[in-house]
Amino acid sequence: MIRRKKPVSVLVTYPGRRWRRSRPKALRRIWRLPVLVFYLLLAFPLAAWTCARKSEPDAGSYRAFAWWSRRVLRILGIHLRVDGAIPKSPVLIAANHVSYLDILALATLVSGRFVAKKEMRAWPFFGIMGEWLGTLFIDRSDARASQRTMRQASEILTAGTSIVLFPEGTTSDGKGVGDFFAAPFETASGAAAPTIPVALRYEDVLRPGQPDSLCPFIGEDSLFGHLWRLAAAAPLTLRVEFLPALAPELGRRKLAATAQAAIADALQRMEQGASITYLHDPRRRPIRDAWAAWRHGHEG
Template sequence: MIFRRRRSTFSRHAQLIPYPSDRILRRSKPRFYRRFWRVPALSLHLAIAFPLSWWYYGRGREIDVHALGVFRWWCGVALRILGIRLRVAGPLPQAPMMLAANHVSYLDILALAAIQPGQFVAKKEMESWPLFGRLARRLGTFFIDRGDARASQRLLKDAAQVLREGRILTIFPEGTTSDGTDVGDFFAAPFETAVTAETMVVPVTLRYEDVLRPGHADRICPFIGEDTLAGHLWRLTASAPLTLRVHFGMPLSPQLGRRELAKETQRLIRESLRRMEEGAAITCLDPHRHRLRDAWEAWRRRGSSR
């Protein structure tokens, strides 16, 4: 089933239309021919974006609104090329704010930057990724080495300056990625940044789903185990269109302390994931499907009443 929504509100005469199951299975499967246009389009996007970013950020400029705006544009185009559609719920966070999200894939960074651009705290391994690592470093990403606790603490103190300067900082407190169906334990240390800067924390829930089957978690997007960036991108370019559901929760006060913030954020994200999963049996709701036919019938009735 698919939940189609073209406007913020449905018309009074919306109809429930079941999506044919055979079409769901046919359109949901990965198809190699999708690579014929996605791979060239993504390559061209990289070929244009990275030289521009090198020219713009390579002059030692500070991260500002214009720099984040360029990154927001780049991320939005990349997601459209890969067939990932964003479905956002909840109030959009306003800077300064810390976002704490469950972590499924490197695509999480693209999605959150396309909605509300800011700086990120990422794992040290990402810094060595070709092209992506350099771009992330130029955008002010903080790379945490989980094997060096002291260096991580110093880095998180530096990250607090981002919040003090009135920007958005995004963390993934799990410290690793998951399959998107649940969340692991949250580390409390990253939340010390919000406590130090006295900034509110917004829980962010991320869930990748099949466009035609709301509520069913996608199995291609999770970047877990011994997966490689090149191999994951190759599979992703053949996948069917996907929906990334992003839910912004209500802000939490830094006065809770880092440990309580970690527990409460994990609880809220877990509850949000459960509500998304419960919404799997949604029937296609399309108020515009028969709009032309209804207009014709109304015109005929009006003509016959004269």
């Protein structure tokens, strides 16, 4: 019996005029910014109702934050494309870090508590929201404080709640992945829980595999300046790939090196367009498409 080979997937870009989709347009800010402000204001009563009255966030808190995060990503024109198996049991999620938008994206997929740098606590809006959602703020300049935070994360993981962290300790331009700190992986070893590496890449829909230049939050970027820039951006795709689990027995240093290498390989595959059928235009215009096809067939 001859086994048929699985057809090779191809990349399909959005149809239409390229400049309409690939260039930032200030007109997008006219509707995006007011709607975004509305959802930012809505977040406070929503968080107060689902999070602030509780000693620790629960399933309802995570569902509310996931709902809110999906709406914000949709407003900004960011579409998630998920590959791999989303974990259901408590795990340590270790992802490369490109932007604060990574938190919103992962929150829509995984119910868990985040580990973030202590500077984020002082951010407007995101700081207080992070506290209400049980974010563990880590001070990397204080080794003892960092160890206490990691022990607390290990206890949370042991108790049955996933932990999400970004082991690079900073953001990158999305083209690759930086060195991973080994200390955060002590969380998985201490809790005897698997580690799931997650690769994140923001892409222009017209250039599959190529990292987008607007989403990275790096250098001297300010929060409001980044949001202002992003509000005019064309629709983007955020590729999220959940990679195979790593056993806690590997130890923190081996976990860090293996997770970093797995994410680097995944980003390279994305850039090469590995086996993925890409985006079809969700806003189909059958009459216009039929007219264009008829006209093309009768030219000449």
